[in-house]
Amino acid sequence: MSRFWSDLVKNLTPYVPGEQPKVDNLIKLNTNENPYAPSPKVLQAIAAANGERLKLYPDPNALELKQAIAEYYGVEVNQVFVGNGSDEVLAHAFQGLLKHSKPLLYPDISYSFYPTYCKLYGINQEMIPLRADFSIDVEDFIRPNGGIIFPNPNAPTGKLLALKDIEKLLKKNTGSVVVVDEAYIDFGGETAIKLVNKYDNLLVTQSFSKSRSLAGLRVGCAVGHPVLIEALERVKNSFNSYPMDLLAIKGGVAALQDKDYFNKTCQAIIDTRKTTTEGLEALGFEVVASAANFVFAKHPDKDAAAIFQALREHAIVVRYFNKPRINQHLRITIGTDAEMQALLDALAKILPTV
Numbered sequence: 507m508s509r510f511w512s513d514l515v516k517n518l519t520p521y522v523p524g525e526q527p528k529v530d531n532l533i534k535l536n537t538n539e540n541p542y543a544p545s546p547k548v549l550q551a552i553a554a555a556n557g558e559r560l561k562l563y564p565d566p567n568a569l570e571l572k573q574a575i576a577e578y579y580g581v582e583v584n585q586v587f588v589g590n591g592s593d594e595v596l597a598h599a600f601q602g603l604l605k606h607s608k609p610l611l612y613p614d615i616s617y618s619f620y621p622t623y624c625k626l627y628g629i630n631q632e633m634i635p636l637r638a639d640f641s642i643d644v645e646d647f648i649r650p651n652g653g654i655i656f657p658n659p660n661a662p663t664g665k666l667l668a669l670k671d672i673e674k675l676l677k678k679n680t681g682s683v684v685v686v687d688e689a690y691i692d693f694g695g696e697t698a699i700k701l702v703n704k705y706d707n708l709l710v711t712q713s714f715s716k717s718r719s720l721a722g723l724r725v726g727c728a729v730g731h732p733v734l735i736e737a738l739e740r741v742k743n744s745f746n747s748y749p750m751d752l753l754a755i756k757g758g759v760a761a762l763q764d765k766d767y768f769n770k771t772c773q774a775i776i777d778t779r780k781t782t783t784e785g786l787e788a789l790g791f792e793v794v795a796s797a798a799n800f801v802f803a804k805h806p807d808k809d810a811a812a813i814f815q816a817l818r819e820h821a822i823v824v825r826y827f828n829k830p831r832i833n834q835h836l837r838i839t840i841g842t843d844a845e846m847q848a849l850l851d852a853l854a855k856i857l858p859t860v
């Protein structure tokens with residue numbers, strides 16, 4: 507704390523991302539990165555752009571990327587917003603669409619960046635408890651609100667809410683914006699982008715960090731009614747004219763074009779998720795059915811924090827949240843088959859000792 511800090515800064519609770527340890531031969535299963543490299547076409551597109559052109563500013567509107575996203579999802583360009591990772595897109599949505607006098611609603615077990623944005627922007631918030639099995643009951647969200655947000659599939663549970671339930675919510679909640687954060691949708695869900703032409707209060711955000719192996723490039727987007735998109739543009743153009751650098755624009759476009767590579771790597775993760783779930787269950791874990799690139803697992807007789815520590819000693823990092831209701835769970839990112847086998851082997855050794 508310093509006397510030079512503003513009152514706002516003194517009162518912030520910054521988000522703490524999963525660690526990026528600098529350890530050799532570490533098996534990193536803690537931040538839901540993709541174990542597979544980006545498409546070779548992405549790397550070619552970035553290499554081709556990475557020359558003298560970098561002396562110039564990029565297109566402030568990132569039109570090429572917006573057009574590629576619009577074409578991919580069958581929407582108009584003015585229904586697409588792009589940002590420096592979906593975290594930035596979400597931040598603009600919090601400030602531009604979800605800040606009202608009534609509280610913003612989100613699940614009690616959910617992405618921990620949401621309360622951080624509420625603090626930063628002074629947004630009233632109300633957490634809605636998930637059911638005991640971690641599912642969302644949309645009826646619980648039918649109450650006075652200034653906006654609703656949830657990840658689908660949810661993080662850190664991996665649980666998917668069916669599109670028909672999202673539609674049920676949209677039918678009943680017409681007075682505020684509903685943001686569906688689809689960071690993990692490509693690993694087993696159906697995108698709510700299908701509904702944006704039917705509901706003018708639906709905003710869907712997506713990320714290129716997980717299913718397109720581009721966490722390091724920082725590309726995210728939102729799709730919704732042009733009036734919602736305009737709100738995001740107004741915030742963006744009052745904050746940073748060039749959030750998308752040239753490499754992110756070119757790499758993002760190439761990632762959308764290489765559908766074969768995308769389908770192949772997503773399917774590999776889905777297959778590995780199945781074998782990992784079976785392996786964990788064979789070791790006695792209870793595993794939440796996941797539609798994401800991670801699983802959320804609990805051992806009925808072993809302490810999650812102790813397992814987490816013991817795995818670290820085997821150079822395997824997973825994510826542990828010391829929070830109510832989930833402090834006996836571990837969130838484990840799906841890596842390659844070899845990485846997941848190493849995890850299962852380490853757990854078999856560890857479990858009798860913790």
Ligand SMILES: *Cc1c(COP(=O)(O)O)cnc(C)c1O
Nearest residue numbers: 591592593617657689713715726
């Ligand atoms: C990873 C994640 C994001 C952020 O993704 P970026 O595009 O890398 O900023 C947003 N929401 C959820 C739920 C996530 O897990």
